[in-house]
């Protein structure tokens with residue numbers, strides 16, 4: 594925060610807090626950055642100053658011992674030991690919800706997210722059973738993954754619980770349009786879908802102290818394209834259609850909205866960024882369509898879209914993203930699927946409807 598010569602205060606976006614550090618990014622809004630042990634090495638979480646009622650935290654980082662130790666210091670230093678009124682989670686992914694239950698337990702805060710995101714977290718943290726494992730294996734076999742890749746994906750079992758040791762057992766359910774009072778202002782819940790099924794974003798309308806603010810979670814990010822994936826539990830889903838509709842939805846917010854994303858830096862240019870992401874997915878769809886002039890497996894499409902070496906976590910997201918695009922093309926009638934058959938050709942094949950097949 595800088596005071597200008599006329600005494601007004603500006604919030605330059607040039608300083609990114611160190612991991613475990615924070616800075617005020619708008620009046621009453623702290624930007625806290627936490628480290629992550631992944632290639633995506635950080636997450637931004639937000640603390641909204643509600644005055645006497647206490648802080649509202651939005652997203653939490655992982656629930657591992659290292660993150661909790663960082664939170665210990667943040668509660669004391671960044672939040673000044675003042676109460677925490679509520680913990681809002683944008684979606685169920687471990688880097689967002691991981692430390693939430695610990696924070697709630699520690700501070701007595703209310704826990705809030707959408708019903709679907711909470712149920713996903715509860716389900717995944719309950720672990721798997723043999724029937725679920727079989728569904729997962731069948732899904733990735735239908736994608737055409739080779740044995741080695743398949744084995745390393747299946748070996749990830751239990752990864753969710755490592756990042757999310759506990760999920761809060763009770764929920765304050767958030768729905769689109771809900772207003773969360775925070776101090777003298779309020780934040781409005783914005784729905785959407787795509788990166789996950791029912792993520793929560795928060796919008797603070799402009800007031801005398803600054804422009805509109807949008808805490809976007811992972812639904813819109815400044816540099817990377819949010820992962821849009823199909824998962825084994827809903828193999829025929831079309832999350833890309835949902836995501837594209839959500840990108841359209843940002844047009845109702847003002848063009849000068851300051852976006853506070855979960856990864857990267859706060860940015861202006863919401864509409865421009867939404868347009869870039871629509872074009873990115875359009876290009877991918879066209880690229881896949883031309884690849885499928887000859888029949889392709891999802892694994893082959895994945896390799897074409899992501900030619901670099903991928904670790905098992907990246908592979909999960911990459912295959913899921915390839916299937917999301919394939920399913921979208923199927924729904925649009927731009928591709929057709931030849932179902933795999935056990936024993937002969939176990940993987941599904943995708944081809945253009947007018948592609949000639951050998952007889």
Ligand SMILES: [Zn+2]
Nearest residue numbers: 684686788811
């Ligand atoms: Zn996420």
